[in-house]
Amino acid sequence: MRKQAEAYLCRALRRPDAQFHSGQWEAIAALLKRKRVLVVQRTGWGKSMVYFLACRLFRDQGSGPALLISPLLSLMRNQMEAARRIGLRCETINSTNQEAWEDVKTALEANEVDLLIISPERLSNTSFQTEVLTPLARSISFLVVDEAHCISDWGHDFRPDYRRIGRILRHMPPRVPVLATTATANNRVVVDIQKQLGRRMTLLRGSLVRRGLKLQNIHMPSAAVRMAWLATVIPFLPGSGIVYTLTQRDAERIASWLQRNGIKAQPYHAGVRSEGEEEIGRREALEQALLKNEIKVLVATVALGMGFDKPDLGFVIHFQRPASVVHYYQQVGRAGRALDNAYGIMLCGEEDGDIAEYFRESAFPPQKHIQQVLTVLKEQGSLAIRQVQRYVNLRFGEIRKALRFLALESPAPVIFLDGKWSLSPAGAAYKVNSGYADQITAQRVREEAQMQDYLEHKGCLMVFLQRALDDKPKDTCGICKNCSQSGLLSDSFDPRLANEAGIFLRRNYQVIEPRLVWPMKDLFVWSPFKGYAIAEDLQASPGRALSLWRDAGWGTLVAEGKYQTRFFSDELVRGCVEMIETWAPQPKPEWICCIPSLRSGQLVPDFAKRLADALQLPFEACLVKVRDTPEQKEMKNSYHQVRNLDGAFRIRGTMPKGPCFLIDDMVSSRWTFTVAAALLRQAGCRNVFPLALALNALRNP
């Protein structure tokens, strides 16, 4: 059998002298004996070759196809070719290729597919599971779970979807061979995976050391300084690489900053999209561009990760401190696998702790939200999320998060059936296991502390990473910042460039997209708006916000004006004038009005008047507040936000009919702008351009 496997290996790699890496054949042999195997090997070791060859040999014996659960949406092209060379047909089923499902199903039924690939998040969709997956899985004879550390609660990358995979594995009769693979798992994670795979699991573990990767940490608190440093250093780094940021917003901003500085950079995160293209397609295209060195750098969030395989990646730079050593190793370990000299640089900034805390705190839905959602379902019966909004003052996302969390419990207190959420019999007695969430949160705090230790570590950095991952280092690496002084990157930066980066950060204008539909049909009682869609002649035009709330640019100044000095400074007026110059809305606004407030009094009107003077436009206080309402920021979802505005404003006196700016200090849900603009337009105003000082948006990875 081994001979046969080696012959396939040579064919797959197109090298007549190809040999197994240590551990590869052992893994295949164990699988052929129907065992369960956990392989912990660094990226690039050849985990995919193990499941390709095992799959090939199983198929030769007449067994059914293999199922691969992987967060990677498609295998890399070179992997696909290797699979094809040994005659394997691989197919994917995911949310973006729904039109192909039927064909895949037919091919599976005809026993023509050898390897079926699905993504873990598909598993949280229960109807997908019953209607698509279960029938497809009928003949599957062998299971592969990629990035298996995620099935451990102690995995650094704990993902709710993987909770389900762990349980599925425990339910599967031992006759199914299972291969679990990961590049990073400390002992604790291994033990946890073992619990789900069964006692007789075979563990194959390799060394994590990475020769040729030069690790260096550079301390630079200011974001502008780090950006200046990136713009200076990146052009001199070998080949192409990745800059990791913690948020999508930072990925976008830094990519555009680097572009301005003549560097071929592109943002990459879970939300990248380009017109006429599916999100997944866009991500694949970006990965391909980096693989082919068509771009110098991808500025990416953790979304670029698992399985991305580019042996000649020249550098990985962290703009902010990642959440744990395991995250860090996974990301930095992508650099220079086939190079003698590659860079792994960590910059750390003043904002790191805050961001980490935000992610940590928002990992689990708060107990209060869970209780509220359960109460609504108990009192109101089965509801769609949209309907739940009506009864609880929680954001749509918060409701969804609470429901998803509950649905992954077992037995689940809520069940999603026929498009609606219902309380289950287990729901009445359900108690949130806060100990569980607390445990994981505490674990994350420890992991962050360890990351901080890494930053301050005086010994060999590679050894630190290996030890943290329960690998046994034989020797120091000899090339990291603490081992050798040669070939280090300078931590100096160009102050002029840093200043420019500061200005760039300030010019962080945000588009305020107009809302097109009301949250619910015929929602208004007092205001004269009907139906579900917002009529075209009532819509606002796209607006702008000067900054992001409390960001490094204008954001801080806005916060100061709002809560401390109770006065928006003239600097902000100048900022807005400058923004309007670059924005140049058409048709050109001819007058200015603002959102009135009984609470904050003259704060916004006063600013609007000064802005009107600076733009030499008339200010008209034609919108008045006729009803005192609770603060809009207390309203957490669309339903409550719009209900709170119903009948709150009125048009007073006559007003000009030409295009206007509509000013407010903060914009978050956009409903205030939407309702006020609809009133203005109904009174005959041709165009309404919303303008806010700050956009309060939530952070996403």
Add this chain to the structure above:
Amino acid sequence: MSDYVSEDTRLALLLCAAFEKEKSERTLSSREYAAFCRAMKEKAVTASELLEGAASDELALSASLMPDRVRALLDRAVSLGFALEQWESQGLWIYSVADAAYPVRYKSHLADQAPPLLFGAGNLSLLEGGGLAMVGSRHVDPAGEGFTREVAGLCAEEGMPVVSGGARGVDQISMRTAVEHGGVSLGVLADSLLKRTLEEEARYLLGEGRLLLVSPFHPEAGFTVGTAMARNKFIYALADYGLVVSADHQKGGTWAGAVEELKRDHGRPVFVRTGEEVPPGNEALQALGALPWPTPPYETSLMETLQQKSEDIPRAEQGSFDF
């Protein structure tokens, strides 16, 4: 491996359960499954050996089954993992004939026709069964409705469970009345088990332990005439006595189910509502051997009255289904 279900049940699921709402494999029937179990016993092969990958061809042949078919069913192990995870999180339990919790009444009364698997929710101690099975029809006249309430209320007072099918009409009226009077009821469902557990009233009673819902079919199976018909015998078999409130003549599930039970060797005693306002089916059933429902007041308890009335009918023999 998880201990959510027993090894025997795991095997029974592989061989007999549809993992999809619409049955698409040729899963084993109750009789085929019973034959396969006998073959396992004969050859001393255990469920856990089969789950670990032991060969099944010989067993299949000795149970007169096609080896390919059995192998294909056993190969559904991955699907089984997916399905079990889902059923567990939905709060359902699953038992097969070899489990201690599986109702003895089914094994002794139905023999090879006993459903290999039972999916259910609610108070497990009720699964033992007993009491009165109340059936038919969906569209019941006011007299029939009043009668149903009266009998179900009496059952509750005497501590007799009410067993029914959970359909509209007599089924639901009898089950609801029983619990309203502080009794318990058992619903033997032909479809939509999962959905029923989520209905507000059922959810509350399941939580209280006063209701048991059970089905031999996929928890999300839709309604079909075939499964509804097949289910009738499972209602009778779980109770001690049957009572037909209203039956059409020569048509409908109530009629067919009652006739099936009357023809069964050692079937459950079937009573039928009598009087001037009953549908023609009721009278016809009496001609086929159904007993007239005794009119109160009873000298002793309802339970004893029913026992006395049915004494001249031969009782079911025990233990014809051997594991």
